[in-house]
Amino acid sequence: MSAAQPLVSLQDVHRSYRVGPTDVHVLRGVQLEIHRGELASLMGASGSGKSTLMNIIGMLERPSSGDFFFEGRDVLQLAPDALAHYRNQQIGFVFQTFHLLPRLTALDNVGLPLLYQDVSKREMRRRAREILGRVGMGDRVDHRPNELSGGQRQRVAIARALVGNPSVVLADEPTGALDSSVGREIMDLFHELNGEGVTVVIITHDPAIARECPRQLVIRDGVVAGPEQVPA
Amino acid sequence: MLLGEASRNIVATKQRSLLALLGIVIGTASVIAMLNVGSIMHNAVLEQFRAMGTNVINIRQRYATDEDDPARNQLDLGLARALGPALPQLIQVAPFDSASAQLRAGAETQNVRLTGATEALQGLLRVRLAAGRWVSELDGVELQGVVGSEVASNYAAQTNQPLEVGDRVGLDGYTMTVAGILEPYPRGGGVSPISPNRTIFLPIKALQRFDADNQLEGILARVHPQADHQELARTIETWVEERAPGLPVEVNSAEQLLANMEQQSRMFTIMLGAIGSIALIVGGVGIMNIMLVSVTERRKEIGIRLAIGARNADIRRQFLVEAVMLCLLGGVIGAALGTGVAIAFAHFTGNPFVAAPMAVLLGVSVSTLTGIAFGYYPALQASRLDPIIALRSE
Incomplete structure (x- = not known):
């Protein structure tokens, strides 16, 4: 694969929803390329389509029109099971409210993506344990989410995003539900992971967080603009 | 992992699960009781003729x-x-x-x-x-x-x-x-x-x-x-x-008597079978209901699973396994209950208890089939959820 080929390539992506009698046009021709190893932030006002864009990149949602290539592969041609496979192998989601399964321990939560691969239970646990160690949760593997603090839960969620060794981690306001000091630690973790080569896209409301990312994207009027528009 | 999770979910909603199970329990118990009682009666009838043999007739004056x-x-x-x-x-x-x-x-x-x-x-x-x-x-x-x-x-x-x-x-x-x-x-x-x-x-x-x-x-x-x-x-x-x-004479034949008794016990069997089937259907609807509730309650979980790469078939299988486990649990309880009823029947009618050989197997497979039949629709519903909407729900 040539170094120039982008990991994610969106061309003229539109997305509109029907709300009652009217169509709401959220994305109006998004052009975006994300390359391996990038750490990018994506800002935008509420309702600007940040989450929609992330869901499209995460293959949870289909654009109304436009093209989407992942590693050069036309994603929009893929069948639902193939999309599930891509989500499982290539994409790691991190959500604002963590979205851990309350009845499972940290270890089982992290191992969950491997449940949908041909991985033995033993191997699943081994890898989950290893990743939990990497995000600093090695001593909390048997805790359930309600026995963990917000920051700890987000670390577990990040571990879950990483366990399948994805090409890109998509984080939707990962620090939004956390104290600023804890948010700081989570951001440090993302920097650290990025330093190890993980591609990360962070959606955020916080200009400070946006600014510390090498690449800053802003979504406005349904299109993605470059870093010069990040408010100072 | 799949079985472990399914059982965890059943245990987490104990009370509700047990109530939903009642129909399956009664249905399976009737089926098992029916088969065992049939086998006890059959044996009792045969026992009556064992001493003399069945090729005996009695001729008597009618009046x-x-x-x-x-x-x-x-x-x-x-x-x-x-x-x-x-x-x-x-x-x-x-x-x-x-x-x-x-x-x-x-x-x-x-x-x-x-x-x-x-x-x-x-x-x-x-x-x-x-x-x-x-x-x-x-x-x-x-x-x-x-x-x-x-x-x-x-x-x-x-x-x-x-x-x-x-x-x-x-x-x-x-x-x-x-x-x-x-x-x-x-x-x-x-x-x-x-x-x-x-x-x-x-x-x-x-x-x-x-x-x-x-x-x-x-x-x-x-x-x-x-x-x-x-x-x-x-x-x-x-x-x-x-x-x-x-x-005026009448001829009573053992074989005819035997046939009459068999017919009676067949009627009895059919009746219990009908009761069992109705209970199983009602029980199945109960299972479907509880599974639909469960799917609604766990929409977010389904969304999470879809986001991290579960295929629709994985979700479907998960909920189907849960429904079948629930029914199987009901089937096992029902099998025990039905066997108990049959033992009591044998006791009160003074006949030896004879277990119908296929009873438990049949009861368990019937309850499993009920689980599959009535668990399929909720499982399908679960697997067809839109991950975005599912993730947003609380």
């Missing part, structure tokens, strides 16, 4: 003819003696008559049934002697008695000494010599109106002392194994009508 009519025909010894030679389908013919009397035992008495017998009756009833001999043609009108096991043991209890062959005992106003003592006879006699355990067998002519008329109680006959019982019954009726016009 008494007018005694004042000198020309009347009745079921008597002459007729019985002629029957055997006339109909080759009858292997053995044993006319018998009965009466009752008081057997004296020391200061006490017991009521006994007297049966007037010929030599053939022993082979027909298949009674076995514990001591002594059976009645003989040569006894004539002598009171030589063969005593049933219960009569003998009652006598022994009343006099504190066992009854022995050669003993002379008081029977109403007469003295009877004990010619033989019988071994205990298996319960139930099929078509036989005779309960050997509670009977003293006397030579059929000697019985006339206790029962003056010539009318027989009945004629037992063993039928050739290949004979058609229904046809034979008609043949006998025709034969009797020719020989003794106006004599």
